[in-house]
Amino acid sequence: MSEVKTKASSAKKAAAVLNRLTTAQKNEALLLMADALIAEQDTILIANEEDLARGREQGTSSSLLDRLKLTPARLNDIAEAVRQIVELPDPVGDLLETYERPNGLFIEKRRVPLGVIGIIYEARPNVTVDAATLCLKSGNAVVLRGGSAAISSNRSIIAVLREALSRSAIPADALQLIEDSNRSSVDEMLKLNGLLDVIIPRGGASLIQNVVQNATVPVIETGAGICHTYVDESGQYAMAEAIAVNAKAQRPSVCNSMETLLVHESFARLHLNALANKFREINVELKGCGIARDIVPWINSATDENYATEYNDYILNIKVVKDLDEALEHIQKFGTRHSECIVTENEANAERFLQEVDAAAVYRNASTRFTDGFEFGFGAEIGISTQKLHARGPMGLPALTSTKYRVVGSGQIRS
Amino acid sequence: MSEVKTKASSAKKAAAVLNRLTTAQKNEALLLMADALIAEQDTILIANEEDLARGREQGTSSSLLDRLKLTPARLNDIAEAVRQIVELPDPVGDLLETYERPNGLFIEKRRVPLGVIGIIYEARPNVTVDAATLCLKSGNAVVLRGGSAAISSNRSIIAVLREALSRSAIPADALQLIEDSNRSSVDEMLKLNGLLDVIIPRGGASLIQNVVQNATVPVIETGAGICHTYVDESGQYAMAEAIAVNAKAQRPSVCNSMETLLVHESFARLHLNALANKFREINVELKGCGIARDIVPWINSATDENYATEYNDYILNIKVVKDLDEALEHIQKFGTRHSECIVTENEANAERFLQEVDAAAVYRNASTRFTDGFEFGFGAEIGISTQKLHARGPMGLPALTSTKYRVVGSGQIRS
Numbered sequence: 001m002s003e004v005k006t007k008a009s010s011a012k013k014a015a016a017v018l019n020r021l022t023t024a025q026k027n028e029a030l031l032l033m034a035d036a037l038i039a040e041q042d043t044i045l046i047a048n049e050e051d052l053a054r055g056r057e058q059g060t061s062s063s064l065l066d067r068l069k070l071t072p073a074r075l076n077d078i079a080e081a082v083r084q085i086v087e088l089p090d091p092v093g094d095l096l097e098t099y100e101r102p103n104g105l106f107i108e109k110r111r112v113p114l115g116v117i118g119i120i121y122e123a124r125p126n127v128t129v130d131a132a133t134l135c136l137k138s139g140n141a142v143v144l145r146g147g148s149a150a151i152s153s154n155r156s157i158i159a160v161l162r163e164a165l166s167r168s169a170i171p172a173d174a175l176q177l178i179e180d181s182n183r184s185s186v187d188e189m190l191k192l193n194g195l196l197d198v199i200i201p202r203g204g205a206s207l208i209q210n211v212v213q214n215a216t217v218p219v220i221e222t223g224a225g226i227c228h229t230y231v232d233e234s235g236q237y238a239m240a241e242a243i244a245v246n247a248k249a250q251r252p253s254v255c256n257s258m259e260t261l262l263v264h265e266s267f268a269r270l271h272l273n274a275l276a277n278k279f280r281e282i283n284v285e286l287k288g289c290g291i292a293r294d295i296v297p298w299i300n301s302a303t304d305e306n307y308a309t310e311y312n313d314y315i316l317n318i319k320v321v322k323d324l325d326e327a328l329e330h331i332q333k334f335g336t337r338h339s340e341c342i343v344t345e346n347e348a349n350a351e352r353f354l355q356e357v358d359a360a361a362v363y364r365n366a367s368t369r370f371t372d373g374f375e376f377g378f379g380a381e382i383g384i385s386t387q388k389l390h391a392r393g394p395m396g397l398p399a400l401t402s403t404k405y406r407v408v409g410s411g412q413i414r415s
Numbered sequence: 416m417s418e419v420k421t422k423a424s425s426a427k428k429a430a431a432v433l434n435r436l437t438t439a440q441k442n443e444a445l446l447l448m449a450d451a452l453i454a455e456q457d458t459i460l461i462a463n464e465e466d467l468a469r470g471r472e473q474g475t476s477s478s479l480l481d482r483l484k485l486t487p488a489r490l491n492d493i494a495e496a497v498r499q500i501v502e503l504p505d506p507v508g509d510l511l512e513t514y515e516r517p518n519g520l521f522i523e524k525r526r527v528p529l530g531v532i533g534i535i536y537e538a539r540p541n542v543t544v545d546a547a548t549l550c551l552k553s554g555n556a557v558v559l560r561g562g563s564a565a566i567s568s569n570r571s572i573i574a575v576l577r578e579a580l581s582r583s584a585i586p587a588d589a590l591q592l593i594e595d596s597n598r599s600s601v602d603e604m605l606k607l608n609g610l611l612d613v614i615i616p617r618g619g620a621s622l623i624q625n626v627v628q629n630a631t632v633p634v635i636e637t638g639a640g641i642c643h644t645y646v647d648e649s650g651q652y653a654m655a656e657a658i659a660v661n662a663k664a665q666r667p668s669v670c671n672s673m674e675t676l677l678v679h680e681s682f683a684r685l686h687l688n689a690l691a692n693k694f695r696e697i698n699v700e701l702k703g704c705g706i707a708r709d710i711v712p713w714i715n716s717a718t719d720e721n722y723a724t725e726y727n728d729y730i731l732n733i734k735v736v737k738d739l740d741e742a743l744e745h746i747q748k749f750g751t752r753h754s755e756c757i758v759t760e761n762e763a764n765a766e767r768f769l770q771e772v773d774a775a776a777v778y779r780n781a782s783t784r785f786t787d788g789f790e791f792g793f794g795a796e797i798g799i800s801t802q803k804l805h806a807r808g809p810m811g812l813p814a815l816t817s818t819k820y821r822v823v824g825s826g827q828i829r830s
Contacts, residue, residue: 016747016771016773019770019771019773020770020771099792101790101791101792105781105785107791107792112773114803114804115773115803193627197803197804198803198804212608212631213631216627216628218633218634218636218802218803218804219633220804221633236826238826239826242826242828243826243828245828246828246829247828250828250829250830332431350823354821354823355434355435356431356434356435358431358434358527358530359819360819360820361819361820361821361822362819362820362821362822363822363823363824364822364823364824365823365824365825365826365827366520366822366823366824366825366826366827366828367827367828367829369828369829370520370822370827370829371820375516375829376516376522376820377514377516377522387633388529388530388612388613388633388817389529389612389613389633389635389804389805389817390804390805392817392818392819392820393818393819393820402803402804402807403807403808404774404775404776404777404807404808405775405776405777405786405791405807405808406769406776406777407776407777407778407779407781407785408765408769408778408779408780408781409778409779409780409781410780410781411651411653411654411657411658411780411781412780412781412782412785413657413658413660413661413665413781413782413784414661414665414782414784414785414790415665
């Protein structure tokens with residue numbers, strides 16, 4: 001049997017045990033894992049140095065090397081994040097519905113673990129710990145397939161975590177790492193119906209698209225964000241500027257940052273020069289439509305291709321629209337259903353925007369950067385779903401569960 | 416543009432309109448549809464006769480012809496079912512969560528339509544109406560692709576329903592029928608990401624597997640049922656017999672009927688002869704394991720292949736197990752995670768069964784035949800999900816919705 005199939009089978013057996021554990025037992029295991037990451041940090045850092053050395057040899061960019069790099073401080077943060085997951089409520093067993101039918105059947109709908117979750121991600125060792133502990137806390141076994149550039153770090157981390165699990169009620173086999181760095185191991189995971197209950201991709205657009213296009217196992221798509229902020233005619237300038245600057249520039253590399261600013265023409269005539277100057281001050285490159293360039297002659301021109309690009313960088317498209325309808329149309333055409341914002345003082349326009357925009361999160365007068373499990377108060381985040389099935393928007397622990405109907409009778413039969 | 420793409424694009428545009436309608440507007444449209452089915456019954460029945468004539472010519476089996484056949488009485492039932500959907504609560508807009516964050520952001524999570532739903536199904540004209548009206552009531556546009564043997568009936572029904580919609584607030588384009596009977600039109604639907612939000616297959620195992628294996632659009636798998644009833648040592652004979660007979664024989668052709676009866680050895684020694692005789696009386700063919708055949712010599716032998724077969728017929732496997740563990744193992748190995756039952760008077764065994772069996776619905780002392788949207792009190796059913804994502808078990812109207820976060824601030828930015 002292949003590595004993928006062998007490990008997924010072991011995970012499935014372990015999932016049946018994990019399904020029966022109490023919250024206290026799972027939390028105890030998580031605390032052992034957090035402690036082990038600190039106690040064994042020297043081993044992990046040596047392994048991480050192997051990955052970094054190989055990366056430097058291969059000319060990996062400094063930003064990728066930085067994502068790969070572990071330090072005692074970062075390991076400490078990672079362990080601390082595990083301890084925070086311990087503090088979160090366990091969704092498993094939650095009673096969602098309960099009722100009695102006229103024939104006397106008692107029906108309960110309760111949360112249960114999904115079973116075995118496959119996570120496919122990039123060369124980020126912090127995701128290894130984060131994904132593993134979120135899955136285990138919610139009662140799921142997990143099969144991890146991280147980017148090959150982090151393989152030494154991942155092997156070391158998983159060895160440390162599995163050793164910690166071996167001293168706990170959670171079977172070590174509930175945590176599996178696929179070490180085969182060939183693309184074929186990913187392909188095999190994507191088709192592993194019956195052993196994997198769901199696959200969650202975490203990473204860039206091409207990684208996610210490969211999973212979405214080729215998986216037969218159900219997928220939760222965590223996705224790209226081409227997010228817009230629309231400043232309506234009635235928007236207050238100071239608020240609009242603060243929100244737009246925050247949405248674009250507070251952390252441009254993430255999916256909830258803004259890529260295109262839509263501005264009502266009346267607002268633009270009054271304020272676009274000031275706004276453009278503000279963006280120039282903070283080194284954001286601007287691309288604009290014809291009207292935007294009439295008002296602010298020094299900005300470059302924006303094409304449909306620009307509107308369809310997730311820059312994840314200090315670049316911003318500006319489009320002047322004649323009204324809310326044109327803004328809604330643009331978002332419908334170019335948005336990725338992630339996070340969209342209107343800045344307005346007009347109640348009717350706000351309500352139309354919140355109602356009509358098709359996205360995981362719609363905002364009035366607040367930065368799209370808030371689309372995040374921590375900012376939403378979930379205490380954790382396995383990703384941000386941009387699909388409509390199962391979970392939409394930031395996903396906390398409940399998104400890692402399914403449900404089960406428990407029906408108790410006294411001999412009822414159907415007539 | 417192909418028929419599929421053209422119609423899905425029209426459906427998507429219509430979905431944006433549908434999303435803004437009130438419950439009253441949707442209900443009014445549904446009532447017009449129900450009335451039109453009765454008013455135009457002659458047209459529909461003539462079209463249906465074309466399908467039946469073609470079917471008879473091609474030697475279609477009488478059971479398939481019966482599923483295809485419409486009569487005034489059946490059309491009346493179908494229209495009545497539409498009127499019942501009108502009476503159901505509209506899930507769209509339901510407030511699922513609401514809270515204020517420490518920074519003053521107000522967050523609401525509300526139900527919204529999925530968008531455009533693709534339904535792929537067999538030659539059953541009743542499903543055309545049922546699927547269409549459930550989707551529309553929950554605010555979704557729908558693209559139907561029914562079996563080609565029902566194409567004349569479907570064309571006629573859809574023309575009647577679209578004409579009714581044209582007199583309502585719902586755009587007629589929210590209801591689309593793919594008329595191309597080539598398999599390629601199904602293949603095209605399965606890959607229509609961006610236009611279809613979800614595909615729900617309704618039909619036999621091969622139809623469902625084709626969708627699950629080939630779709631890149633998210634799928635809700637409505638599935639096969641290899642359901643078990645386990646009679647524990649402490650089970651009462653009369654209750655066990657009633658439940659087993661009902662689960663097997665009340666309607667063997669459906670997915671929630673029983674395929675294998677598991678019997679504790681002590682119970683089997685006392686009662687298996689009586690139970691086997693009871694099944695013989697009602698013409699159920701029995702296949703048994705070695706011990707079952709020691710006790711009841713006249714039954715045939717069962718193989719692993721039998722245990723893995725969804726008969727949908729008057730055939731039953733009987734396996735004698737030495738304890739609950741062996742029953743749980745058998746269900747884990749051969750069950751399809753649909754519906755599983757234990758007949759027992761032992762609390763601890765009941766709790767273990769309900770907790771440990773991995774299935775959409777688990778029963779104590781009641782027939783698995785109750786796994787059904789109407790029996791669960793949902794008032795409707797679009798299918799029974801056997802997957803763990805999004806919806807599990809019988810799916811009513813809420814299963815046809817997604818959610819959206821609405822976030823209202825007063826200028827909040829992220830620091």
